[in-house]
Amino acid sequence: MTARLETKLPSSSEAKLSKEEILRYSRHLIMPEVGMDGQLKLKQSKVLLIGTGGLGAPLGLYLAAAGVGRLGLVDFDVVDFTNLQRQVTFGSNDVGRSKLEAAKERLANLNPTIQIDTYETKLTSENALDILRPYDIIVDGTDNFPTRYLVNDACVLLGKPNVYGSIFRFEGQATVFSVPGGPCYRCLFPEPPPPGLVPSCAEGGVLGVLPGIIGSIQALETIKLILGRGDSLAGRLLLFDALALRFREMKLRRNPECPICGDHRTITKLIDYEEFCGIRGEESPAPAVTVPEIEPRELKARLDRGDDLFILDVREPHEVQICSLNGYVIPLGEIPRRASELDSAREIVVHCRSGKRSAEAADFLCKAGFRKIWNLKGGILAWSDQVDPSVPKY
Amino acid sequence: MPVKVLIPTPLRPFAEKKDSIQFDARTVGEALDQLTGRFAELRKHLFADDGRLRNFVNVYVNDEDVRYLQKDQTPLKEGDIISIIPSIAGGSSTGFQPVRFP
Numbered sequence: 412m413t414a415r416l417e418t419k420l421p422s423s424s425e426a427k428l429s430k431e432e433i434l435r436y437s438r439h440l441i442m443p444e445v446g447m448d449g450q451l452k453l454k455q456s457k458v459l460l461i462g463t464g465g466l467g468a469p470l471g472l473y474l475a476a477a478g479v480g481r482l483g484l485v486d487f488d489v490v491d492f493t494n495l496q497r498q499v500t501f502g503s504n505d506v507g508r509s510k511l512e513a514a515k516e517r518l519a520n521l522n523p524t525i526q527i528d529t530y531e532t533k534l535t536s537e538n539a540l541d542i543l544r545p546y547d548i549i550v551d552g553t554d555n556f557p558t559r560y561l562v563n564d565a566c567v568l569l570g571k572p573n574v575y576g577s578i579f580r581f582e583g584q585a586t587v588f589s590v591p592g593g594p595c596y597r598c599l600f601p602e603p604p605p606p607g608l609v610p611s612c613a614e615g616g617v618l619g620v621l622p623g624i625i626g627s628i629q630a631l632e633t634i635k636l637i638l639g640r641g642d643s644l645a646g647r648l649l650l651f652d653a654l655a656l657r658f659r660e661m662k663l664r665r666n667p668e669c670p671i672c673g674d675h676r677t678i679t680k681l682i683d684y685e686e687f688c689g690i691r692g693e694e695s696p697a698p699a700v701t702v703p704e705i706e707p708r709e710l711k712a713r714l715d716r717g718d719d720l721f722i723l724d725v726r727e728p729h730e731v732q733i734c735s736l737n738g739y740v741i742p743l744g745e746i747p748r749r750a751s752e753l754d755s756a757r758e759i760v761v762h763c764r765s766g767k768r769s770a771e772a773a774d775f776l777c778k779a780g781f782r783k784i785w786n787l788k789g790g791i792l793a794w795s796d797q798v799d800p801s802v803p804k805y
Numbered sequence: 806m807p808v809k810v811l812i813p814t815p816l817r818p819f820a821e822k823k824d825s826i827q828f829d830a831r832t833v834g835e836a837l838d839q840l841t842g843r844f845a846e847l848r849k850h851l852f853a854d855d856g857r858l859r860n861f862v863n864v865y866v867n868d869e870d871v872r873y874l875q876k877d878q879t880p881l882k883e884g885d886i887i888s889i890i891p892s893i894a895g896g897s898s899t900g901f902q903p904v905r906f907p
Contacts, residue, residue, distance in 0.1 A: 579893035603861055
């Protein structure tokens with residue numbers, strides 16, 4: 412589907428590029444696919460980026476470089492040291508700064524001719540429509556389901572395209588939702604996954620360059636919409652497998668029964684998305700509150716005293732390479748199969764990175780009849796904080 | 806009909822880390838049954854208690870969503886590729902919980 416965005420040219424006084432802009436964008440201008448018309452369309456376009464993290468980084472950089480006239484940025488987070496593995500708008504000096512402040516500075520340096528507006532707030536049902544309304548295109552670079560559904564619904568209600576990209580470890584998805592006649596996010600995923608009991612430590616992580624690729628694709632699709640060129644991803648779900656380096660495409664269609672963009676709409680205003688995603692009022696329940704816990708300092712004291720404790724490490728082998736308490740390693744997933752390797756007569760202290768996986772393992776072992784089980788509270792992270800700072804945290 | 810089922814990243818820990826597996830099946834439903842028969846843990850991630858596919862997972866035969874074909878009755882032909890596409894949102898949590906013990 413070739414989706415076009417109709418951008419009206421304003422009065423002639425604005426419909427111009429300065430000499431400096433002509434030089435800046437010369438590589439665009441000498442291509443007939445862009446040319447002066449296209450560059451003017453870019454100059455007059457208004458694009459809102461929701462999220463300035465992994466996806467937001469290439470998005471902001473390439474859209475600013477391309478000369479999108481007005482770029483809005485929505486985020487409320489602070490740059491964390493662990494962000495630098497993938498959020499390439501930021502530098503080491505930005506750790507601790509507001510992401511918006513750091514991103515705006517970087518993008519304004521790249522292209523001082525564009526207008527950059529920042530919205531340092533969480534996007535909510537109360538503010539979303541007002542924040543989105545002035546923009547032509549919305550780009551979703553968020554990292555959680557409630558916001559994705561909120562952005563989707565707001566885009567449908569306002570009639571604005573939603574350039575979607577998402578990632579997980581080394582897989583990515585991209586498409587363009589909410590073009591006229593096209594599907595929306597709810598057409599593809601009518602409901603979000605239930606909130607996990609705990610974030611999955613063993614499944615977490617992301618290849619740093621992956622959001623760089625997907626975010627760049629989102630920037631590309633945004634530019635194509637503005638220019639009205641090429642075949643948009645609208646109506647196609649692009650799937651990317653980074654390890655295999657394979658792109659696949661699935662057909663996406665508008666669901667006639669979609670509650671917000673279908674033929675018989677039941678959703679006509681923004682809802683409570685935390686509730687929709689099952690998060691409202693629910694804290695992540697601890698997986699095994701009945702398992703006795705041992706604090707790192709207490710463990711240290713007992714080990715120093717010479718107590719006969721068996722340390723069981725339920726992390727994955729690649730984590731053990733980062734740091735270790737010299738425990739006996741049985742990854743969580745293998746515990747049921749390998750529990751027989753453990754001596755139930757001994758006192759066993761189970762640990763993982765943060766204490767959550769080990770709580771599950773300890774719970775399993777208790778139910779399997781092990782009577783002397785302790786879960787190391789806070790895991791190896793807490794051990795590093797409280798007992799031995801030379802143990803690296805990750 | 807010999808067909809291939811592609812397993813998405815979030816589900817691979819529950820499928821012995823495989824990224825794909827071949828089955829002989831006549832319909833999508835049969836292929837998924839064989840999949841969850843082979844990897845029992847996948848069942849609770851793919852299907853709700855009432856036996857229906859969970860709502861944040863889509864199944865495609867080649868590039869068509871089976872919701873717009875005949876759902877689990879969608880017939881298969883030799884060489885068809887069944888893809889399971891879950892909803893993902895980066896961050897740290899997914900709908901697929903860490904290893905759950907019976």
